[in-house]
Amino acid sequence: MIQDYSNLIRRIEDRYNPDQNRLVEQRMFSDLSTEGRDVAKYVKMAMSAVDDHYTAITKEAGEVVKKHLKDEQQYMNVTYRYQGSVMTNTHIKGASDIDLLTFTNKFVSTEIFEVRKILKSPYSSAYDSYDLTKLRNYADNFSLYTGDFLQDLRELRASNESVMRKWYDECDIEKAKAVHIYNKNLKRDVDIVTACWQDKINFVVKEEEKYRGVSIYNKKTNSTEPSSCPFLAIENINNRSAATNGRLKQMIRFLKNVRSDSDVKIELTSFEINAVCYSIPVDSYRNTYYLDMVYLLWHYMYNLLKDENQLLQIKSVDGTEYVFQKNRDKIAELRKLKDEVWQIYQKLNN
Incomplete structure (x- = not known):
């Protein structure tokens, strides 16, 4: 991470307000004066949403x-x-x-073979009789x-x-x-x-x-x-963020901005960042002050990287796949992101 946070703030301003719209600037950036240090301003901006105008x-x-x-x-x-x-x-x-x-x-496309497998041994399945009736009707009416x-x-x-x-x-x-x-x-x-x-x-x-x-x-x-189930992922993120007063989305935006502003190339996509943030236990951040979420994110990634078994159990937001099992090269990229967040946390506490 480049340590000139005034420069990083300008980068976010350019990303968030590419047309240099004055009304957008007033809505988004006018309250930054309440933050004394540039690093705190950067964190606040990095967690903010793009203006509705754009x-x-x-x-x-x-x-x-x-x-x-x-x-x-x-x-x-x-x-x-x-x-x-x-x-x-x-x-x-x-x-x-x-x-x-x-x-x-x-x-x-269907999962007809999986449906038929469940119906062959209904008593060992996780579905109740009402659900099994639906699956049976689906199988009976299926045509290739x-x-x-x-x-x-x-x-x-x-x-x-x-x-x-x-x-x-x-x-x-x-x-x-x-x-x-x-x-x-x-x-x-x-x-x-x-x-x-x-x-x-x-x-x-x-x-x-x-x-x-x-x-x-x-x-x-x-x-x-x-x-995959992209609409389930969308709903899961929207619902969980609403239940945490927007904090889930703040963490996602923050990590995406940190990734973009790093002077080291970090090859993590929104897919991986979403999954990591979504896997954080809600009670650990539901009422957390936004600056304290920097440490929370670092600490969570740090522990994940210490315990590879736990890291490999992280699923996509829609629950359809294991994120790091299919591409273990991403683990090194997560480590880079963790180190960037650590530098920001240190700067906040200097």
Whole structure:
């Protein structure tokens, strides 16, 4: 971490208020005068949310893209949803991008084999009789899709590319998992992702969309990626942060800003940072003063790195996968982030 915190403050100001909007500056940064030292100001800013003015523009860019697609895909039976940090208000750029998921509804991936396995030994399952009835009805009414699901996804991806190239000069169709466009009027990037639904067991039982799996199509490999539940992750972060007076999101933003401001490259994504923060026991920070959360974060990461077994048990926010088991190289990156937070804590206590 560069120790010139006045410079780091300017970096955050540039990220959060790229247009140097005076009203945004007044709303976001006017109360910093109550903090005496630059390091405390930096922490406060790093935990703050991007102003609604910028977030609204980002969402507008997504809506413009969605309208273009809906107008030209109205006969293709497509569903549109958003995912990503903008939906949890944990993004750290005023000019943030947004992910628009486009789903083909020609088919739905399922966990039918897992359902049938549960029904073969219902007494040893974790489901009650009411849930088992739902699973049995689902299995009884299941019919295998006879079409070519990869062809369906290729067609949707091709349509996304065609529509975006028609409307946007800056359109990258070479990315494996998304079409990337830049809206020059709104000065925003949008990623248009081709995907399909997966009826996970929890979705069958609970019948809420947040439990539905999402499998992203990879153009380069002509295959689908392992599914996750992004809408459950969004709800989990929003609900837990609301229950802690916004502290969960403050911690996430802080670590993302520290990562971005470090003079060492820290290759942790929002996915890993979200998971680490979400795994912290709520009672340990529910009423914690924001400056004290710096030590809390350092101490938690320090203990995780001392106990690799505990670290390897950390799951994604949606609970679908173990975060560090699949990519142990990320452990070294977490150590770098922990060291950056330690330097900030030391500076606060000098």
